Amino acid sequence: MSDQVREQKDFTNAPLCLSGKGVTKIFGFGNKKTVAVDHVDFEFHEGEFVSIVGESGSGKTTLSKMLLGLSNATEGEIFFQGKPRDISSGRKKREYWKGIQAIFQDPFSSFNTFQKIDTVLLDCIHMRGGKNLSKEEKFNMMTEACHFVNLEFKELTNKYPFELSGGQMQRLMIARIFLLKPKILLADEPTSMVDACSRATILDMLLNLRDEIGMTVIFITHDIGLAYYISDTVYIMEHGKFVEYGKADEVILNPKAAYTKRLISDVPKIHEEWDLSTVDLMA
Amino acid sequence: MKNTLRQVFHSSKFVAGFIIFVAILLTMFIYPLINPGNPLQQIGVGTFAKPGTYVSLYDATKAPVSTFRLPDAAEKRLGSSLSEEDKVAMVEWFEAVGADISDLDTNDTEKMLEMWDEYYDPSAKPKGMIRAKILYYGRLDKSLKEMGNGDGDSISIAEPNEEGVLEETKKILDTDYVNTKEVANVKTLPLGTDNFGRDVLKELVSATGTSIRIGLIAGIVATLIGLTLGLLAGYVGGFLDDIIMFVTNIFTVIPGFVLLILISYSIGQEQRGAAVVAIVIGFTSWTWTARSVRSQVISLRNRDHVNLSKLSGHSLVRIVLTDILPYIASYVVMAFILQVSSGILSEAQLSLLGLGPKTTEVPTLGLMMNWAMLYSAHTNGSWWAYFPVILTITLISFSLNLMNTGLDQVFNPTLRD
Numbered sequence: 244m245s246d247q248v249r250e251q252k253d254f255t256n257a258p259l260c261l262s263g264k265g266v267t268k269i270f271g272f273g274n275k276k277t278v279a280v281d282h283v284d285f286e287f288h289e290g291e292f293v294s295i296v297g298e299s300g301s302g303k304t305t306l307s308k309m310l311l312g313l314s315n316a317t318e319g320e321i322f323f324q325g326k327p328r329d330i331s332s333g334r335k336k337r338e339y340w341k342g343i344q345a346i347f348q349d350p351f352s353s354f355n356t357f358q359k360i361d362t363v364l365l366d367c368i369h370m371r372g373g374k375n376l377s378k379e380e381k382f383n384m385m386t387e388a389c390h391f392v393n394l395e396f397k398e399l400t401n402k403y404p405f406e407l408s409g410g411q412m413q414r415l416m417i418a419r420i421f422l423l424k425p426k427i428l429l430a431d432e433p434t435s436m437v438d439a440c441s442r443a444t445i446l447d448m449l450l451n452l453r454d455e456i457g458m459t460v461i462f463i464t465h466d467i468g469l470a471y472y473i474s475d476t477v478y479i480m481e482h483g484k485f486v487e488y489g490k491a492d493e494v495i496l497n498p499k500a501a502y503t504k505r506l507i508s509d510v511p512k513i514h515e516e517w518d519l520s521t522v523d524l525m526a
Numbered sequence: 527m528k529n530t531l532r533q534v535f536h537s538s539k540f541v542a543g544f545i546i547f548v549a550i551l552l553t554m555f556i557y558p559l560i561n562p563g564n565p566l567q568q569i570g571v572g573t574f575a576k577p578g579t580y581v582s583l584y585d586a587t588k589a590p591v592s593t594f595r596l597p598d599a600a601e602k603r604l605g606s607s608l609s610e611e612d613k614v615a616m617v618e619w620f621e622a623v624g625a626d627i628s629d630l631d632t633n634d635t636e637k638m639l640e641m642w643d644e645y646y647d648p649s650a651k652p653k654g655m656i657r658a659k660i661l662y663y664g665r666l667d668k669s670l671k672e673m674g675n676g677d678g679d680s681i682s683i684a685e686p687n688e689e690g691v692l693e694e695t696k697k698i699l700d701t702d703y704v705n706t707k708e709v710a711n712v713k714t715l716p717l718g719t720d721n722f723g724r725d726v727l728k729e730l731v732s733a734t735g736t737s738i739r740i741g742l743i744a745g746i747v748a749t750l751i752g753l754t755l756g757l758l759a760g761y762v763g764g765f766l767d768d769i770i771m772f773v774t775n776i777f778t779v780i781p782g783f784v785l786l787i788l789i790s791y792s793i794g795q796e797q798r799g800a801a802v803v804a805i806v807i808g809f810t811s812w813t814w815t816a817r818s819v820r821s822q823v824i825s826l827r828n829r830d831h832v833n834l835s836k837l838s839g840h841s842l843v844r845i846v847l848t849d850i851l852p853y854i855a856s857y858v859v860m861a862f863i864l865q866v867s868s869g870i871l872s873e874a875q876l877s878l879l880g881l882g883p884k885t886t887e888v889p890t891l892g893l894m895m896n897w898a899m900l901y902s903a904h905t906n907g908s909w910w911a912y913f914p915v916i917l918t919i920t921l922i923s924f925s926l927n928l929m930n931t932g933l934d935q936v937f938n939p940t941l942r943d
Contacts (some may be wrong), residue, residue, distance in 0.1 A: 331533055337839040344837055347830040355831045355854040366838045 253490075254475055257288035257324070260459045261310065261343075261427055265319035268305050268483075277306040281483035284318065287459050289428070292450070294462045294470035294491070296506065297480035298456075303463045307431050310461065312339055324426070331485070339480040341370065344425040349434040350412035353402035360415065361441055364388065367422035389456075393446055410441030417448050428452075428457045434469070446473055469508045471495040479503045530856075533936050539890040540932025544907055546925035549754055550918070553828040565732035569713075570723030573793050573901060574908040577726075579719040582711035587683055587696065590705040599700070601737045612666060613638065619663055620645055622652035642670060679879055718910045720894070721901035731915060734891040740804040740883075740890065741922075744869030747808025749862045754813025757846055759816070760823025769817070777813045785810045786872060790881040800883040800890065807872045808865075815861045822854045858936040860930050874919055893917050 268280040280302045287293050297303050308314040310321065312330045313377075321328045323342065330336045347353045352361060364385045373381065382396075389396040392414035404412055413433055420428055430449060434442040450473060453460050464470050470477050471491050478488040479502060487500040498504045534540055539918065543669065613632045619625050625645050632638065646667055650658060656776045669936065679700045684692040706712050718727035759770035777785075788805050826832060827850070851858075870891070876882045877892025885893060898912035 311833075311837065313836065333842070336836075341838050345833070348833070349830060351829045351833055355835065355849050355852075358848065366840075370839050509755055 248341075252290075252475060254288040257290060258290045259289050260291070260324060261461075262325075263310075263319060264311060264322075266316050266321060266516070267301070267318035268309060268446070270512065271315045279311065280316075283480075283483070285485065285488075287461060287480060289426070289459055290453070290457050291424045291476055292453060292460045292462065292463055292474050292475035293476045293478065294443040294469050295478045295480055296464055296470045298465055298506075301480045302492050303393070303465075303480055303484040304431060305483075307345070307429050307461070307463055309341060311345055311429055312336055341423075342426040343429065344420055344423050344427070345429040345431060346416045346420065346433040349436055350409045350416065351405070351436075353416060354412065356403060358403075358404050359400075359498055360402050360404060360407075361385070362417065363404070363415070364422060366395075367419050371423060384422060388421040390414075391421050391452075392418045393444075394418065408441075410437045410444065413437055413441070413445050414448065417445065417452060421452060421455075424456050425458060425515040428463065429461045429463070431463045432465070433462075435465075449473075467495065467503075468510045479506065530936075534933060535930035537936050538930050539935065543925040543928030545928065546921055550922060550925070551738075554731055554735045554738070557728075561725075562582070562666065563728070566722075566724060566886075568723045569725055570719040572723060573719075573721040574903065574906070574911060575715060575719040576722070577716055579706070579712060579714040581706060583708050585710040586803050587698065589708040589710075590739050591698075591702045591704060593701050593813035594703050595700070595701055601636050603700070604639065605633075608635060608638075608670075612670075615663070615666060616642055619652075622655060623647075623650060628635050630777045639670065642667075642920055654858055659743055659883055706903075717914055720911045721903065722895055723784050726914065727892075728892075728916060729894060730890045730914055733915070734922070736800050736883075736888045737891040737919075738812065738866075738922065740800055740807070740873045741866040741870035741931060742803060743804035743805035744811065744872070745862050747805055748812040748865045748869070749815055752812035752861070753806070753819055753858055755812070756816040756819025757850065760825050761842070761846055761850060762818040762825075763824075767820075768845065771820070774813050774816050777810075778817070782810045782813075783872070783875065786876060787837065787881060795884055798882070798884050800888055803873060803876065803883045807869050807876075809910045811865060811868060811872070815858075818861065819854060819858065822857060823850055825851055826850050856933065860933050862934070863926050865932045867930075868918065870922055891919050908914075 247487075251453065262281060263281045263285050265284065266280060267278070267282050270279055270466055272279045295303050295306065303476075305314070305449045309316050312328070323339065328339065330339050365381065367388075368376065368381055368384055373384070376384075385398040389399065391459045394411065399407075399415075406416065407415065416433070428449075433449070434445055437445065446469075449460060449462075452458070462470065462474060474491045476489065478485050479494065479500060480486070480504045481500075487498065487503050489492055494503060495507060498507055527640065535544075617627060617630065617637060619642060620630070620739065623645050625641065630637070630641070645664070648667065649663060683696040685695045687693045702789050703890035715725055715727070715732065720726050720729065741787045755770050755774065759767040759774075786807060789810065790803065793802060793806070825918050832845060832849050840848075873882060873890055874892035874895060877890055877896050880896060882892045882896065883890055885897075892913045895912055898908070898915070901911075903909075
């Protein structure tokens with residue numbers, strides 16, 4: 244990865260892309276009530292690379308589902324490009340999804356195993372209104388998208404996603420995003436199930452894609468080191484609440500919340516003895 | 527797909543079930559070509575002719591005769607005339623007069639008759655034997671003597687001449703034989719006839735076809751209803767799920783068979799064709815398919831590939847057809863096979879109670895059992911009227927269940943041996 248990544252821009256004055264006020268998600272009711280996301284406020288700007296960091300069960304994925312419009316918030320409102328988001332009908336949802344896309348954690352379960360790779364990529368072209376393009380134009384678009392993620396489309400035609408490696412599948416996901424060119428990309432731990440080498444490649448591609456399309460990337464991770472390395476802004480989430488947020492440098496180099504400090508000390512370091520004093524081993 | 531099929535045909539259980547089922551299907555298609563005609567035609571007068579080959583007596587007398595002097599002919603003739611009751615009575619006499627019967631074989635007619643000549647004495651009055659029994663032995667001895675005088679016996683055939691007086695035209699000796707190929711009318715009834723004098727095998731083949739068709743229609747109806755409701759309830763969820771599950775639960779708690787009986791009865795005998803019965807069976811047996819499809823869909827609907835499909839802007843119908851259905855297809859096929867099997871059994875149960883398809887159009891396996899039961903085939907020993915039917919139902923059910931178990935093992939690796 245290039246060193247440019249660490250040069251963090253200031254997005255405070257950039258136009259808002261996605262924001263939320265008092266967004267809450269409650270599962271169950273009565274004694275079995277679980278508050279997964281608890282009145283969170285956030286502001287994501289255009290072109291910003293935002294990381295949402297938290298441990299398992301902190302509500303990251305639930306929040307991402309609400310941001311994607313795959314589940315409804317119990318309370319609060321989400322604003323898309325400054326206006327209240329309206330996903331009340333199937334048509335409106337489809338319109339919203341032209342602006343927001345996702346990469347999921349598990350590449351092996353992200354694709355329909357009964358559909359060929361060509362179908363996956365063609366769907367993206369059709370969604371962008373390219374239904375009437377000639378076969379050749381579609382082929383060129385798919386080849387370009389695959390080329391962007393270092394894949395050869397010719398070698399992928401008539402193949403099924405499960406015939407690829409995990410890293411290749413995640414790259415194919417990025418190729419999908421390249422074709423769809425959404426305003427926002429929500430990446431839900433896209434590197435947690437691939438090896439270290441593939442992880443660097445995928446992160447590099449995500450950053451290149453952000454620069455190429457100018458989209459906002461919401462990167463959900465449990466790895467605060469990774470978040471520091473690539474993000475402009477970091478949100479720390481604990482038990483469904485944002486305990487701290489701000490520029491990556493500020494949050495990670497000068498953590499204020501005890502939870503952030505703990506997350507930072509939990510990162511294993513190669514040349515230092517691992518400080519486990521803050522880790523509650525019984526938990 | 528190709529790979530899955532290869533895996534399926536590697537399962538010995540599936541292959542065994544498949545072979546049995548295909549054999550039944552082939553018989554269903556080929557036998558009517560060999561033995562064409564209406565399976566409900568009453569060829570016999572009287573009920574329950576035993577299985578075997580029947581030769582026209584009239585034609586046999588006209589056929590060219592060959593003479594054979596077979597050494598065991600007389601004995602066989604005697605053997606076939608001597609009933610089991612007679613044999614038991616003879617053994618009782620031997621016992622009463624104190625003969626040694628420790629190594630007596632009742633099937634050895636020659637030995638039995640030899641012993642009878644030796645031990646029977648018309649003047650003997652064994653102790654404790656009533657007079658009526660002694661008189662019975664007298665009659666038995668007489669009939670045995672008549673049978674025994676076989677050598678040189680003949681039967682005369684007389685036909686009326688021009689004046690109306692009987693004139694002997696032919697004499698049939700006990701050494702005369704005819705070749706069955708020379709006899710004009712020979713009929714083989716491998717499973718005899720039923721109470722209406724119908725060829726049981728022909729009827730059975732036709733009934734198997736009808737029953738499998740009923741099973742298939744019932745299976746298709748039940749699977750379609752169960753699949754549609756299960757998919758809707760599982761994928762859409764919410765209020766629609768509540769309504770569908772409410773209806774499904776109502777159908778589940780009412781015993782399906784009672785419902786089946788009530789619906790069949792209310793339709794009435796005249797309107798109850800095979801297809802109607804099949805549809806009624808289908809309408810009362812979809813609940814388990816609906817419940818299990820729903821639970822499978824619920825586990826699938828939040829998978830990443832379904833979410834990705836939603837994000838790709840696919841419609842509900844397309845998501846259900848391309849992202850959900852292929853994942854539960856194997857399960858649906860297995861449920862369908864079980865529905866076919868239970869459809870055939872339900873028809874048999876319903877017909878046995880007299881609520882099956884109307885009896886004048888087509889035979890079904892259930893109807894054949896019903897007829898056999900009504901005409902007491904099980905009490906008068908006419909096993910051929912009901913036993914082959916039971917065996918066929920068992921074989922169909924067994925083969926379908928075997929295929930199902932085989933498929934289950936292919937699609938669910940934890941069940942593999």
